[in-house]
Amino acid sequence: MHIMEGFLPVFWCLIWFTASIPVIAYGVYNLNKLVKEKREILPILAVAGAFIFVLSSLKIPSVTGSCSHPTGTGIGAIIFGPAITAVLGTIVLIFQALFLAHGGLTTLGANVFSMGIVGPVVSYLIYKAGMKAKLNFYLIVFLAAAFGDLATYITTSTELALAFPAGGLFNYVAFISSFSKFLAIFAITQVPLAIIEGAVSALLFKYVIEVKSDILVEMKVFNESLVHKLRGLSS
């Protein structure tokens, strides 16, 4: 989902920076407040960030014969919400832009918007809806992470199609034509990876619950009774 350095016109670089910066600012504000109020959260924050680090570095071969990578933002989004996860995602994206020539500084705004903002927002909404519908908790984590992953890649396709419509600017048909071309690169490749990302996220969540569920209760990810239920099932 990294749009390569230089591969967005200046106008669209600015648009996506404008869209991303307020969210990042809000995320940094939230992050500072959270760390000040609850220092004991830091290790879990580190684990959520490290998970993004690991998953976004793994380029996995897919059924289409090309390689792509998961995003790993689902766990952060569920525990800390989308804004703080956007900050974590931005750190990873800057690292990859500077040291790996993956993504870029001009396209950072667009990449933050897709991986750091839209993906986590979708994950968060699915988690909230799933909790309300009282689905199995690990199924919720799976769905949230998998669809957050897919949403990220759909957003990347949208960003590219908006910048490079096959025809006039702001022409619906031209947009759809380009959108389907970019989606063809990303979407089908991403489906199996999204499934793996969902599964691995659910597994990591299980281990976090096993060792440190009290902090998740404090963060209001779920309540005490669910912990008993999950532990009852897993012990």
Next chain:
Amino acid sequence: MSRKLEFIVIAIILIFAAQFFYMSSTTHADYGGADDKPAGVIDQITGGAYKPIAKPIWVPPSDEIESLLFGLQAATGAIIIGYFLGYYRAKNRFESDFDMQRDKKVQRDEKIQT
């Protein structure tokens, strides 16, 4: 302790791995990065008129260096996850052992008193 979730995750990964071995031995797929492909589509849409507005400040000089850096990125993340999960697991066990021994001692003391 139930290992149901672990089995499901391993099954998913095995199915995926089997698919990969089958595909890679029966087709000539190049398994290139999907991130690099939009450049070709952009060329096709714009008729080659679009020139990137910027170049990466630094590009890893070879594929080996690039995979080294990706490997370091994954390893850094994995260490952090493993360290904290292990730390909390051992801490919980230590605390529950400690509680158990204290309870035993309290019971013993009560017996002595009575």
